[in-house]
Amino acid sequence: MTAPATAHGLLLGCIADDTTGATDLANNLVRHGLRTLQTIGVPTEPPGAEVDAVVVALKSRTNPAAEAVQQSLAALAWLQAQGAAQIYFKYCSTFDSTPQGNIGPVTDALLDALGSDFTIACPAFPANQRTVFQGHLFVGEQLLSDSGMRHHPLTPMTDANLVRVLQAQTRRRVGLVPQAVVARGPAAIRQRFDALRADGVGIAVVDAICDDDLHRIGPALHGMPLVTAGSGIAIGLPANWPGRVSDAATAARLPAVHGSRAVVAGSCSQATQAQVARFRASGQTAFSVDPLAIARGEDVVAAALQALRPALAQGPVLAYATADPAQVQAVQQALGAARAGALVEDTLARIACGLVQAGVRQLVVAGGETSGACVQALGLSQLQIGPQIAPGVPWCHAVSPQAPDGLLLSLKSGNFGGPDFFLEAFTILEEP
Ligand SMILES: Nc1ncnc2c1ncn2[C@@H]1O[C@H](COP(=O)(O)OP(=O)(O)OP(=O)(O)O)[C@@H](O)[C@H]1O
Numbered sequence: 001m002t003a004p005a006t007a008h009g010l011l012l013g014c015i016a017d018d019t020t021g022a023t024d025l026a027n028n029l030v031r032h033g034l035r036t037l038q039t040i041g042v043p044t045e046p047p048g049a050e051v052d053a054v055v056v057a058l059k060s061r062t063n064p065a066a067e068a069v070q071q072s073l074a075a076l077a078w079l080q081a082q083g084a085a086q087i088y089f090k091y092c093s094t095f096d097s098t099p100q101g102n103i104g105p106v107t108d109a110l111l112d113a114l115g116s117d118f119t120i121a122c123p124a125f126p127a128n129q130r131t132v133f134q135g136h137l138f139v140g141e142q143l144l145s146d147s148g149m150r151h152h153p154l155t156p157m158t159d160a161n162l163v164r165v166l167q168a169q170t171r172r173r174v175g176l177v178p179q180a181v182v183a184r185g186p187a188a189i190r191q192r193f194d195a196l197r198a199d200g201v202g203i204a205v206v207d208a209i210c211d212d213d214l215h216r217i218g219p220a221l222h223g224m225p226l227v228t229a230g231s232g233i234a235i236g237l238p239a240n241w242p243g244r245v246s247d248a249a250t251a252a253r254l255p256a257v258h259g260s261r262a263v264v265a266g267s268c269s270q271a272t273q274a275q276v277a278r279f280r281a282s283g284q285t286a287f288s289v290d291p292l293a294i295a296r297g298e299d300v301v302a303a304a305l306q307a308l309r310p311a312l313a314q315g316p317v318l319a320y321a322t323a324d325p326a327q328v329q330a331v332q333q334a335l336g337a338a339r340a341g342a343l344v345e346d347t348l349a350r351i352a353c354g355l356v357q358a359g360v361r362q363l364v365v366a367g368g369e370t371s372g373a374c375v376q377a378l379g380l381s382q383l384q385i386g387p388q389i390a391p392g393v394p395w396c397h398a399v400s401p402q403a404p405d406g407l408l409l410s411l412k413s414g415n416f417g418g419p420d421f422f423l424e425a426f427t428i429l430e431e432p
Pocket residue numbers: 018020021092152153154266267268269291321322323327328331332340341342343344345366367368369370371412413414415
């Protein structure tokens with residue numbers, strides 16, 4: 001193993017279960033003053049630059065649990081070799097998982113490897129309308145199970161009770177720190193941790209309904225070997241290292257990159273459906289990827305590039321597989337959910353590569369699995385985090401073998417961003 005990389009020690013070593021989730025977490029860390037590097041997969045070398053946090057982006061959310069565990073442990077080993085003082089397992093703010101995992105099995109494995117017997121689970125991200133109250137996850141005003149997440153193609157979420165959802169995935173006992181305790185501050189939260197632990201609880205779901213709650217939870221996590229959460233919890237952690245927090249605006253500066261603009265969308269979330277509809281209504285060129293045509297062996301990549309390339313000079317173009325729940329269900333019945341997902345991801349990733357080869361240098365990708373496939377196909381190994389476009393979604397800079405001069409990328413979580421995100425993302429690059 002390599003020697004610890006950073007002269008002052010890595011404060012936070014993060015393991016994210018998908019690519020957009022990793023960017024979301026890195027964005028929150030940068031905005032709260034930690035110099036943060038995002039890697040795609042587990043690196044083989046120490047980070048090149050002096051950083052306070054590293055987010056290792058995996059693509060482990062929907063793999064078989066044993067594979068997700070293996071990838072997460074490899075990331076842990078690398079982060080430990082860099083001297084990470086605390087480990088952060090980042091999953092989705094909508095707790096995307098199935099009764100088989102992967103949140104429970106990965107948490108169990110990380111706790112075992114760290115020799116620790118206690119952690120928290122908190123997907124709350126109030127800036128994006130994800131709140132947890134009495135252990136129940138809300139998306140805006142709806143329970144998770146009433147939200148669009150009940151139709152997710154890979155991880156449909158039909159129960160909002162996180163204690164119950166997580167208990168089905170872990171061999172540890174799951175308990176709750178209710179918001180009434182969180183509201184009383186870090187000392188009360190720590191006391192509740194101690195009481196739960198004495199009771200044999202290994203994972204505490206922690207309520208949080210606003211950013212103030214996250215700032216109260218942060219100090220109570222100081223020194224906890226493993227934190228498991230969405231990206232929201234990250235906003236309360238940098239205050240635990242007052243001497244290390246730096247200027248967020250400087251931390252988010254990116255090199256300028258000019259070139260054509262494109263969007264690739266594989267998310268079927270409600271937010272992405274609205275964004276695709278708004279983009280199409282704007283009159284910009286859009287190509288619809290039909291999963292059944294891919295399965296029939298048609299050359300959908302060539303057709304997409306033929307339709308989109310000539311339009312690049314007129315502004316952003318869009319390739320999308322985004323569809324409504326009825327269409328997704330029909331495709332899944334015909335092909336199976338996993339095969340449909342894999343075929344679409346592969347096709348969109350090849351379209352993204354073709355667009356970059358055609359001169360696209362500002363690229364938005366919608367959907368975590370889709371983003372994972374695109375960054376892998378583009379051969380990216382790390383991302384520098386830049387300015388925020390919408391909560392949880394920054395522009396990033398990366399160098400690809402296909403764009404050695406650099407590329408601006410925005411990896412958008414499926415459910416993030418307002419309806420005009422696909423057009424607004426490019427507009428903010430024009431601001432002085
Ligand atoms: N029309 C379609 N029919 C079936 N599956 C599709 C279709 N369009 C996309 N998919 C698949 O649905 C999955 C969507 O997952 P993805 O992670 O990209 O989006 P998301 O879950 O909404 O985003 P996030 O993980 O950021 O919340 C992918 O595997 C994608 O290939």
